[in-house]
Amino acid sequence: MSKLKLTVTDIRSETQIVRAITLKASDGEPLPAFTPGAHLKVSIPGQKAPRCYSLVCLDDDPAAFEAPACYHLGVRLEDPSTGGSRHMHSLSVGDELEVDGPRNDFELHEAQINEHAVVLVAGGIGITPIASMAASLKRAGRAFVLHYYGRSRAQMAFLDVLAAQHGEAVHMHADDEEATQLPLNDLLDSVDQKQHLYVCGPKGLIDAVVEQSHGRQWPHAHVHFELFSTPAPQEGDAGFEVELRQSGQVFHIPPDKTILEVLEEAGCDPLFDCRRGECGVCQVVVLEGRPDHRDYYLSEAERDANDVMQICVSRSHSDRLVLDL
Numbered sequence: 001m002s003k004l005k006l007t008v009t010d011i012r013s014e015t016q017i018v019r020a021i022t023l024k025a026s027d028g029e030p031l032p033a034f035t036p037g038a039h040l041k042v043s044i045p046g047q048k049a050p051r052c053y054s055l056v057c058l059d060d061d062p063a064a065f066e067a068p069a070c071y072h073l074g075v076r077l078e079d080p081s082t083g084g085s086r087h088m089h090s091l092s093v094g095d096e097l098e099v100d101g102p103r104n105d106f107e108l109h110e111a112q113i114n115e116h117a118v119v120l121v122a123g124g125i126g127i128t129p130i131a132s133m134a135a136s137l138k139r140a141g142r143a144f145v146l147h148y149y150g151r152s153r154a155q156m157a158f159l160d161v162l163a164a165q166h167g168e169a170v171h172m173h174a175d176d177e178e179a180t181q182l183p184l185n186d187l188l189d190s191v192d193q194k195q196h197l198y199v200c201g202p203k204g205l206i207d208a209v210v211e212q213s214h215g216r217q218w219p220h221a222h223v224h225f226e227l228f229s230t231p232a233p234q235e236g237d238a239g240f241e242v243e244l245r246q247s248g249q250v251f252h253i254p255p256d257k258t259i260l261e262v263l264e265e266a267g268c269d270p271l272f273d274c275r276r277g278e279c280g281v282c283q284v285v286v287l288e289g290r291p292d293h294r295d296y297y298l299s300e301a302e303r304d305a306n307d308v309m310q311i312c313v314s315r316s317h318s319d320r321l322v323l324d325l
């Protein structure tokens, strides 16, 4: 990944809570190429962890990916914000951002795509990587359908331009317009397991697609997803203790913090990347205790073995975990 300094050259309100932000290289040099599904890691002043924002490409011109003149982001103002989206919404034209990237953890596997139409599913701001995939598939002449779920038409970023570019391939499902609604179950019933499905959005949507596609025995390799939220405490979450066997340190993990956050606050330097339980980078060996796996990385068999866990999201069923750290 490259480290880049980018200058904000345009800001537009896509919806009441989504801003479209255009960025150019501060030094005027060409920007690195990117592929659909890629993101930038943006440094936020005063925050240790950078925030990831997908690159939005609505243009099917190959140069938009291969030799981009600028980058486009779509940023939703989170409520409550942990600081990242608030900072992004406070930017003005001329402000500078430090970023790492582009990097892609949600690739569109064009080589795997067969003659069956690709199914793209977006929930809310999850449209940002999905819009880039639609542009790329259109450019490649591949068939696709895009199902875009949101609360209301007015809150769905980039909807008009997507509808104009892709016509009948775009299906809009707004919670407040009964005629447009399509229950997820019905959508998945209409998909053949030979098709590849890409989904991005909130945890509830991802969980439902993953669970229902597994229930339908679809090949795992045909279901691709990216979660657009960081872990939130669940009802009933309790505190627990973590012992790091190598250093002998013991930490209390409160219900509203992850193991990773507590270790960072204590000055430890654990490995991590996505912070969403998807990439496996933060995986540690469990020596004692029973983890409460909340990641999307481990297989069922690996979860049942309980000998590794992802400390960015997973918690503990036992009062104490001993980790090989």
Ligand code: FES
Binding pocket: 271, 272, 273, 274, 275, 276, 277, 278, 279, 280, 281, 282, 283, 295, 297, 310, 311, 312, 313
């Ligand atoms: S940092 Fe990616 S799974 Fe934990």
